[in-house]
Amino acid sequence: MKVGFIGLGIMGRPMASRLIEGGHELYVHSHKPAPKELTDKGARDFRSGREVASQAEVIITMVPDTPDVEQVLFGENGVSSGLTQGKTVVDMSSISPIATKEFAKRINQLGCEYLDAPVSGGEVGAKQGTLTIMVGGSEKTFARVKPLFELMGKNITLVGANGDGQTAKVANQIIVALTIEAVGEALLFASKAGADPAKVRQALMGGFASSRILEVHGERMIKRTFDPGFRIALHQKDLNLALSSARSLKMSLPNTATCQELFNACAAHGGSAWDHSGMVRALEDLANFEIGSLEQQKGAA
Amino acid sequence: MKVGFIGLGIMGRAMSSRLIDGGHELYVHSHKPAPSELTDKGARDCPSAREVASQAEVIFTMVPDTPNVEEVLFGENGVSSGLTPGKIFVDMSSISPIATKDFAQRINQLGCEYLDAPVSGGDVGARQGTLTIMVGGSEKAFARVKPLFELMGKNVTLVGANGAGQTAKVANQIIVALTIEAVGEALLFASKAGADPAKVRQALMGGFASSRILEVHGERMIQRNFEPGARIALHQKDLNNALVGARTLKLSLPNTATCQELFNACAAHGGSAWDHSAMVRALEDLANYEIGSPKA
Numbered sequence: 001m002k003v004g005f006i007g008l009g010i011m012g013r014p015m016a017s018r019l020i021e022g023g024h025e026l027y028v029h030s031h032k033p034a035p036k037e038l039t040d041k042g043a044r045d046f047r048s049g050r051e052v053a054s055q056a057e058v059i060i061t062m063v064p065d066t067p068d069v070e071q072v073l074f075g076e077n078g079v080s081s082g083l084t085q086g087k088t089v090v091d092m093s094s095i096s097p098i099a100t101k102e103f104a105k106r107i108n109q110l111g112c113e114y115l116d117a118p119v120s121g122g123e124v125g126a127k128q129g130t131l132t133i134m135v136g137g138s139e140k141t142f143a144r145v146k147p148l149f150e151l152m153g154k155n156i157t158l159v160g161a162n163g164d165g166q167t168a169k170v171a172n173q174i175i176v177a178l179t180i181e182a183v184g185e186a187l188l189f190a191s192k193a194g195a196d197p198a199k200v201r202q203a204l205m206g207g208f209a210s211s212r213i214l215e216v217h218g219e220r221m222i223k224r225t226f227d228p229g230f231r232i233a234l235h236q237k238d239l240n241l242a243l244s245s246a247r248s249l250k251m252s253l254p255n256t257a258t259c260q261e262l263f264n265a266c267a268a269h270g271g272s273a274w275d276h277s278g279m280v281r282a283l284e285d286l287a288n289f290e291i292g293s294l295e296q297q298k299g300a301a
Numbered sequence: 302m303k304v305g306f307i308g309l310g311i312m313g314r315a316m317s318s319r320l321i322d323g324g325h326e327l328y329v330h331s332h333k334p335a336p337s338e339l340t341d342k343g344a345r346d347c348p349s350a351r352e353v354a355s356q357a358e359v360i361f362t363m364v365p366d367t368p369n370v371e372e373v374l375f376g377e378n379g380v381s382s383g384l385t386p387g388k389i390f391v392d393m394s395s396i397s398p399i400a401t402k403d404f405a406q407r408i409n410q411l412g413c414e415y416l417d418a419p420v421s422g423g424d425v426g427a428r429q430g431t432l433t434i435m436v437g438g439s440e441k442a443f444a445r446v447k448p449l450f451e452l453m454g455k456n457v458t459l460v461g462a463n464g465a466g467q468t469a470k471v472a473n474q475i476i477v478a479l480t481i482e483a484v485g486e487a488l489l490f491a492s493k494a495g496a497d498p499a500k501v502r503q504a505l506m507g508g509f510a511s512s513r514i515l516e517v518h519g520e521r522m523i524q525r526n527f528e529p530g531a532r533i534a535l536h537q538k539d540l541n542n543a544l545v546g547a548r549t550l551k552l553s554l555p556n557t558a559t560c561q562e563l564f565n566a567c568a569a570h571g572g573s574a575w576d577h578s579a580m581v582r583a584l585e586d587l588a589n590y591e592i593g594s595p596k597a
Contacts, residue, residue: 097494120508120509120510121508121509132504132505132507132508132509134504134505136496154507155504155506155507155508157500157503157504158500159496159497159500159501159504160495160496160497160500161495163494163495163496164494164495164496164497164500164501167490167491167494167495167496167501168491168496168500168501168504168505170490170491170494171487171488171490171491171496171501171505171510172487172504172505172508172509172510174483174486174487174490175480175483175484175487175505175510175512175515176509176510177483178479178480178482178483178486178487178556179476179479179480179483179510179512181479181556182475182476182478182479182480182483182556183476185475185479185554185555185556185557186471186472186473186475186476187472188552189468189471189472189475189543189546189547189550189552189554190468190469190471190472192550192552193398193464193468193471193546193550194461194462194464194465194468195437195460195461195464195465195468195469195472196460196461196465199458199459199460199461199465199469200435200460200465200468200469200472202458203433203435203456203458203460203469203473204433204435204469204472204473204476205456206433206455206456207421207422207433207456207473207513208421208422208433208473208477208513208514208517209421209472209473209476209477209480209513210512210513211476211480211511211512211513211514212508212509212510212511212512213509213512214476216509242490245490245494246490249490249493249494249588250588250589251489251490251493251587251588251590252584252587252588253486253490254486254559254563254584254587255479255482255483255486255556255559255560256486258555258556258559259556262555283553283555286552286553286555287551287552287553288551289552
């Protein structure tokens with residue numbers, strides 16, 4: 001299939017690479033010239049979203065935020081100006097569910113299909129082709145694009161109509177942030193109460209409190225490894241989508257709001273590029289106590 | 302072994318039953334006469350905690366809260382008045398880690414060992430012998446009691462010294478409450494934004510947001526099944542232990558505090574006996590919207 005790919009950052013590059021390796025003809029565009037690893041394999045580099053759209057049948061975008069998607073689609077020499085009827089736009093960025101519904105309508109008016117298909121699983125998942133992909137759009141279009149999704153991911157779910165993929169991604173990021181915070185409060189409590197946080201984590205792992213977050217990020221908090229991983233600045237963007245959508249929808253998300261404030265406190269301490277598990281540091285600041293510090297004292301004594 | 306068991310509620314009854322089935326001699330006491338399911342198997346019903354302590358080598362308690370443990374141990378005709386050196390007292394109730402350290406010291410002064418060993422897993426886990434048991438105390442006492450723990454539970458961990466078992470249990474209950482709240486915010490958001498919450502839960506299950514809570518309580522929220530399970534009133538007690546402990550330790554637990562407030566709001570609407578997953582109802586009140594409501 002003739003596939004377009006716009007946005008070749010940390011995520012876009014390995015995703016595009018897996019599509020070429022899957023035997024597809026690739027037409028790419030980014031704000032920088034395409035990396036050699038893609039052009040060497042035959043990807044053709046174009047200077048605008050418009051040219052990509054006029055060459056490819058399915059055009060995938062993977063850019064940072066809502067205004068970037070708007071610019072790529074509807075800006076000067078954007079994708080919409082190169083589309084002809086029957087083509088499909090697939091936005092795999094994580095952006096506003098509300099803006100997504102509007103973008104989809106405008107693309108539909110050109111006689112084209114739109115899928116929102118944000119992912120989770122990070123750079124590792126992108127390289128290995130094990131991303132979780134949450135899709136919003138019609139069943140017919142989903143079926144057409146599914147073979148491409150299957151080159152990039154493993155858990156692929158058609159959640160519902162346009163916007164529902166982005167909504168699921170926001171829900172995912174709410175749970176991840178709030179569970180990091182939960183594990184942070186629990187391990188910090190245990191540690192300041194004098195228990196060994198590593199033993200507590202181990203005791204809890206089999207039971208009802210167990211989660212991937214307790215396993216992976218609980219360990220990061222104990223071992224003090226806050227190299228990303230997934231950067232706080234990115235998770236702040238996701239929680240911003242949650243909170244501004246919640247305001248539009250007229251609903252209260254109290255702990256999402258608190259978690260965003262804790263991320264803000266991390267950023268104030270130079271932590272925008274810490275792994276998101278570094279949220280525990282804001283709790284540690286409040287407690288004037290660091291997880292594992294009693295064990296370190298005992299070790300030094 | 303001669304084993305004492307004090308407190309024969311829903312949990313205590315099932316746990317002591319497994320000890321008899323495991324071949325131990327059981328001496329029991331409760332505020333009511335012992336149930337026939339235990340006495341029929343040979344459990345001897347004693348008139349006081351003191352008598353249980355004078356007969357048994359290892360004495361378990363399973364009672365609701367910190368003041369109940371204090372009463373059983375140090376009240377009139379309590380366990381402490383019947384103890385002789387070398388015996389082991391094991392508190393499997395979920396109570397304050399700070400009070401526990403004090404209770405343990407007072408029992409140690411009588412020449413006896415103390416273990417705090419709270420559980421999670423509910424009445425189903427108690428009946429099946431699959432409880433998670435989080436233990437605080439000495440390695441020696443833990444080793445002696447371990448065969449008894451293994452009749453009642455599966456994940457049995459010596460977390461550290463006295464109080465560390467209760468601390469782990471509080472940590473467990475913090476994570477459970479806050480994850481219920483997280484799943485509640487996420488599914489309510491998805492639902493009010495117009496997506497199918499069941500599909501969203503399914504899409505998230507394989508990924509980084511997956512947990513036992515998303516699986517079990519996420520489903521409860523979607524299917525509107527709030528029959529307990531674990532009652533809100535009990536989880537409020539646990540979060541109270543967390544928040545009082547945090548105040549004593551000088552520690553801020555912002556989302557634990559919010560979750561307790563949401564439980565309080567449930568209680569205000571008659572929900573003290575709802576399953577704890579019904580915390581989502583307080584969020585739904587705030588949003589003036591219920592998960593799964595038909596689209597407007």
